[in-house]
Amino acid sequence: MDIANPSDEHVMLREMMRDFVSEKVEPQALEYDRSEKFNLDLFRSLGEMGLLGITAPDQYGGSGLDATAAVIVHEELSASDPGFALAYLAHSMLFVNNLAQNGSEEQKSRIIPLVSTGEWVGAMAMSEPDFGTDVLGLASTATQRDDGSWLLNGRKMWITNGCIDEEGTPADVVWVYARTGTDSKGRSQISTFLVEKGMPGYSVGQKIIDKTGMRASNTAELVFEDCIVPAANLVGELGESLIHMMRNLEIERLCLAAMSLGIARRSLSEMNRYATERSAFGQEIRQFGQIQRHIGESWAKYRAMRAYIYDTALHLNLSQSGNRLDSDGIKLFAATAAKEIADAAMQVMGGYGYVGEYVVERLWRDSKLLEIGGGTLESHQKNITRDLEKTPEVIEQ
Numbered sequence: 228m229d230i231a232n233p234s235d236e237h238v239m240l241r242e243m244m245r246d247f248v249s250e251k252v253e254p255q256a257l258e259y260d261r262s263e264k265f266n267l268d269l270f271r272s273l274g275e276m277g278l279l280g281i282t283a284p285d286q287y288g289g290s291g292l293d294a295t296a297a298v299i300v301h302e303e304l305s306a307s308d309p310g311f312a313l314a315y316l317a318h319s320m321l322f323v324n325n326l327a328q329n330g331s332e333e334q335k336s337r338i339i340p341l342v343s344t345g346e347w348v349g350a351m352a353m354s355e356p357d358f359g360t361d362v363l364g365l366a367s368t369a370t371q372r373d374d375g376s377w378l379l380n381g382r383k384m385w386i387t388n389g390c391i392d393e394e395g396t397p398a399d400v401v402w403v404y405a406r407t408g409t410d411s412k413g414r415s416q417i418s419t420f421l422v423e424k425g426m427p428g429y430s431v432g433q434k435i436i437d438k439t440g441m442r443a444s445n446t447a448e449l450v451f452e453d454c455i456v457p458a459a460n461l462v463g464e465l466g467e468s469l470i471h472m473m474r475n476l477e478i479e480r481l482c483l484a485a486m487s488l489g490i491a492r493r494s495l496s497e498m499n500r501y502a503t504e505r506s507a508f509g510q511e512i513r514q515f516g517q518i519q520r521h522i523g524e525s526w527a528k529y530r531a532m533r534a535y536i537y538d539t540a541l542h543l544n545l546s547q548s549g550n551r552l553d554s555d556g557i558k559l560f561a562a563t564a565a566k567e568i569a570d571a572a573m574q575v576m577g578g579y580g581y582v583g584e585y586v587v588e589r590l591w592r593d594s595k596l597l598e599i600g601g602g603t604l605e606s607h608q609k610n611i612t613r614d615l616e617k618t619p620e621v622i623e624q
């Protein structure tokens with residue numbers, strides 16, 4: 228069995244993605260990176276293909292597919308356009324999958340059909356200007372009013388899909404974490420709210436421009452100023468956000484690792500081809516030992532990433548947390564491996580590798596975000612060490 232294509236359904240999905248990527252994604256990737264624009268029409272065509280609600284149940288308009296399928300889609304998109312893949316991830320995993328796993332019947336039946344087609348673009352807002360890794364310190368607050376609705380105040384930073392265009396049109400729906408009090412032990416009580424476009428007090432503070440990479444995805448600061456959120460838009464029970472975060476974090480990190488895999492595969496493929504095409508000192512550069520080191524080490528890293536990522540996908544249960552060790556492990560390993568492989572590709576390709584037309588320059592810039600977003604390398608190191616203290620026996624299994 229090929230661990231990356233465990234069933235006929237997965238093989239067909241990968242083939243469909245490869246066709247779509249070569250016909251529609253690759254031709255626009257450089258242009259949208261240069262202009263720092265999000266390709267909304269292309270994004271909506273993923274809805275027509277049933278991919279925007281890939282892991283959401285069919286009964287709400289999703290496709291009901293598993294974690295391996297989600298990995299395949301992220302890997303294939305990212306092999307061409309990681310920025311576009313990041314916008315896809317923020318919508319389909321950080322919003323749609325989160326809602327599918329944690330929302331009420333009313334919330335799911337009303338919103339999933341809209342986000343599965345792409346009529347609505349979704350985002351997830353956890354990070355704030357002063358709180359990133361230290362997420363439980365977040366400062367946004369929600370207080371309940373007499374009529375049961377909520378008054379949300381605060382700012383969220385770095386929100387992928389936070390705006391959908393250059394005019395600062397906000398995402399149609401955002402999954403927002405806010406503090407609703409403190410528990411009996413004095414710890415923050417964090418709750419989850421669905422904020423929809425048009426709710427008073429919800430706006431885009433700024434579209435963040437001039438990013439190193441991932442420029443084909445919009446990143447925004449969101450502002451909530453006495454934003455009125457109906458009682459029905461509280462997700463789950465008060466103070467339940469930790470459960471929501473834990474349930475969604477593993478698939479988020481798995482798919483970010485899958486994006487690294489796409490970057491690694493494409494970079495390896497580009498450097499391998501170039502090493503034959505390019506000659507120096509009367510021979511193909513692949514004959515040089517130093518070039519062989521770049522290619523050989525990249526291949527080994529790529530294969531190790533692929534095995535670890537798809538093995539983790541195979542064991543990931545979308546409705547339950549419990550695989551944090553490996554979702555942190557794959558992201559920790561894959562993010563840096565992808566950056567190193569993109570760097571090796573650029574080195575093999577010399578001056579050509581350094582310009583946009585030859586693709587790896589863009590992948591090299593995009594790869595860095597994966598060491599920061601969805602958890603920094605340091606947070607993965609911290610979590611892994613903590614988990615291995617609790618369950619040292621997993622090392623010997």
Ligand SMILES: Cc1cc2nc3c(=O)[nH]c(=O)nc-3n(C[C@H](O)[C@H](O)[C@H](O)COP(=O)(O)OP(=O)(O)OC[C@H]3O[C@@H](n4cnc5c(N)ncnc54)[C@H](O)[C@@H]3O)c2cc1C
Nearest residue numbers: 351352353354358359360385386387599600601602603605
């Ligand atoms: C392009 C982009 C898209 C993003 N999209 C989203 C999104 O859609 N939604 C969202 O909510 N967020 C998003 N983020 C935010 C991202 O998740 C955060 O940037 C990330 O969690 C790190 O937080 P920070 O930037 O505040 O850095 P900080 O947490 O301030 O970290 C700064 C440095 O300190 C280190 N550090 C912090 N705490 C510790 C510790 N305990 N031990 C060791 N080292 C530590 C960090 O590892 C890092 O090196 C995005 C970010 C970017 C750049």
